[in-house]
Amino acid sequence: VKQDKGIVIEDDWPGYSLDLFTYPEHYHGDIESVYIPHGVIMDRIECLARNILEDIGNHDVIALCVLKGGYKFCADLVESIKVLSRSTNRTLTMRVEFIRLKSYLNDQSTEDLHIIGPEDLSMLRGKNVLIVEAIVDTGKTMKALLKHVETFQPKRIGVAGLLVKRVPNGVGRLPDYVGFVIPNRFVVGYALDYNEYFRDLNHICVISERGKVKYKL
Ligand code: 5GP
Numbered sequence: 443v444k445q446d447k448g449i450v451i452e453d454d455w456p457g458y459s460l461d462l463f464t465y466p467e468h469y470h471g472d473i474e475s476v477y478i479p480h481g482v483i484m485d486r487i488e489c490l491a492r493n494i495l496e497d498i499g500n501h502d503v504i505a506l507c508v509l510k511g512g513y514k515f516c517a518d519l520v521e522s523i524k525v526l527s528r529s530t531n532r533t534l535t536m537r538v539e540f541i542r543l544k545s546y547l548n549d550q551s552t553e554d555l556h557i558i559g560p561e562d563l564s565m566l567r568g569k570n571v572l573i574v575e576a577i578v579d580t581g582k583t584m585k586a587l588l589k590h591v592e593t594f595q596p597k598r599i600g601v602a603g604l605l606v607k608r609v610p611n612g613v614g615r616l617p618d619y620v621g622f623v624i625p626n627r628f629v630v631g632y633a634l635d636y637n638e639y640f641r642d643l644n645h646i647c648v649i650s651e652r653g654k655v656k657y658k659l
Contacts, residue, residue, distance in 0.1 A: 446493060448606065448620030449486060451478070455625070457648055465643055472653030473643070477629055478622060480644035483604070484518060490602060490619045491522035494572065495532070497600070497618075502535040503570045504596075506563075508587065509542040510641070511576040514633035515604045515621075519574060539565065543583055549628040549636060549654065555586050563594045571596040576634055577605040578617060585614040605629070605646070 457475025465473070507516035520536055527534055542558040571591060578584050584601065591599060603617030609626050630636050631643035639657045640649070 446489075446620075448623045450623045451625065453608075453625045463645060465645060465647070469640065469643060469653070472640075472650055472656060473630070473647040474650040475648050476645045477624075477627075477648050478632075478646040480632065483621070483632055483646065486621045487515070487518050487604075488522050488526075490621060491519060491526050493619055494519075494600070494602065495523055495526055495530075495534075498534065498570060498572075500532055500534055501570050502537075503572050504537045504539055504566060506566070506571055506573045506591065507538060507540045508573065508575040508583075509540050511634050512574050512604075515576045515602075516574040519602060537565075539563070541587070543587065549649075555583060557586070557590055563591065566591065566594040566596045569596050570598045571600070573599060573601045575601065575603050575617070576632070577607070577629075578603045578612075579607045580609055581612045581614040584617075588615065604632075 457477040458479065460473065460475060463476045463479060465476075505516060505520055507513060516538065520538060523536060541560070541563070544556050544558060573587065573591065575584065588599065600619070601615070601617040602619040604621040606617060606620050606623050607626050608623060627648055628636070629646050630640035630649050631645050631647045633641050634646065635641045636649055636654070637657050637659050640647070
């Protein structure tokens with residue numbers, strides 16, 4: 443078994459200077475640096491797709507996309523798995539289901555986690571489920587989500603997390619497939635938001651103080 447614990451980004455990594463990349467004009471001044479460029483994210487996802495495919499063989503899978511932050515990761519991961527399985531002549535069927543959660547206000551995790559829907563995930567019963575989540579911070583969300591999904595009695599649950607934060611007192615299980623392990627900083631872009639802004643940014647970036655103030659609720 444290959445050991446792949448993700449690309450580790452060290453605490454002192456400042457990110458790339460904004461001059462080196464393009465990004466939407468309307469976010470000028472709102473971000474500090476490009477933390478993980480879009481191309482690197484895509485290359486890493488290809489690798490996760492390969493690892494996932496090696497593990498699931500020819501079994502059918504239901505990808506459970508955790509909204510809203512996970513929509514890009516899920517779309518790109520499913521696409522990558524599809525391309526790879528086709529080029530290796532496999533016949534696996536992938537279905538995609540969605541679940542919506544909310545726990546953040548501004549850049550703080552709040553205690554009350556809501557599973558907004560759907561209520562009924564009975565289609566997961568007896569299936570191989572791959573939970574696809576953009577970021578695991580304290581792990582509270584993943585813990586609650588796993589508990590919820592388990593009640594529908596899937597055959598097997600795998601977890602793919604694009605980003606995992608190094609945080610003190612992290613709880614619960616680490617994703618089986620980790621894209622990047624990052625410092626404890628608030629990041630946006632690639633569908634990750636700050637109060638619904640920045641989802642339309644391709645790179646994963648660090649928000650600036652000005653950005654935090656500008657889009658604060
Ligand atoms: P946890 O329950 O693991 O503390 O938090 C997980 C959820 O918090 C994620 O699903 C995500 O919605 C949100 N989150 C945690 N860290 C960040 C971050 O750095 N940026 C953004 N945009 N959301 C985050």
